[in-house]
Amino acid sequence: MIKNKKYLILAIIFFFISMALNFPFPHEYPAGQELSVALGFPITTMDGLNYIGITGLILFIIGLFFLVKSLEIYHKRMVLIALALVAILPLEMVNAYQKTFATGIYAIEYERGESNYTFEMKDDTTLYAVCHLPFENHSNETVQFNIEFYEKYLFEDDYPMLSLLNEAGPYKVTLQGKERKVVTIEREINLAKLRRGGLSGQGWGINLMIVDGEKVRKL
Structure with missing residues (x-):
């Protein structure tokens, strides 16, 4: 079945690097993006192209090439398996890590898709x-x-509404072991102090950071 072991090893290496660049932990954005920011490399172009995503895709395609070259038979089957693994494995690894070895804020899961907010003027x-x-x-x-x-x-014309909530913070949360909880935040914010007119709106998928001392996760 295996025709060339060197090509198979190369395929595994390229698959690993591709997944590592797009590994969704400890932040909501891929690990490769965090590294790029730290090293000062650009992440996106003016046209909105994501360098990290493109690089990961190219490495994955190269990995597929070496995978096919390394096998005598079952080419299509193994390509489909590789596609499934790259799509599913990172999330499963995060899930397994959080449920076994993770401690502190790294064990916290935030269900961003289930979050929501409502802003309305009281006066x-x-x-x-x-x-x-x-x-x-x-x-x-x-x-x-x-x-x-x-x-x-x-x-350009938007106002940072969610960031207004930081004016009324901090917001401290305590979760017991294995506890799942919907944290409700209710605040009144004086817009006159911020020299801002009336605002209103609602939405889902709130972006936030959870902070514990110097540890930060952007979710």
């Missing part, structure tokens, strides 16, 4: 904000952390 200058944030602590230990909000995508 001319007071903004009433409500957020629902689902968390789960996969460890057996009690974990404490603070929540900070940030804007992931902000267009």
Whole structure:
């Protein structure tokens, strides 16, 4: 079945590097993006192309090439298996790590897709904000952390609404071992102090950071 072991080893190496660049932990964005920021490398072009994603895809295609070259038979079958592994394995590895070895904020899972917020004006200058944030602590230990909000995508005419919540912070959360909890944040924010007019809106998928001392996860 195996025609060339060297090609097979090369295929595994390229698959590993491709997955490592796009590994979704400890932040919501891939690990390769964090490394690029730390080293000062550009992540995206002016056209919105993601260098990390493109690099990972190219390495994965090279890995497929060597995989096919290394086998005598079952080429299509093994390509499909490789595609499935690259798509599923990183998330399963994160899930397994959080449920076994992870401690502190690294054991915390944030279900961003289930989060939501509502902003409405209580009067001319007071903004009433409500957020629902689902968390789960996969460890057996009690974990404490603070929540900070940030804007992931902000267009030219947009105002950073979620970041306004930081004005009314900090927000301290405590999760017992194996506890799953929807954290509800309710705050009134004085927009007059911020020299900002009326705001309102609602949405889902809140971007936030969980912070414990110098440890930070951007989710």
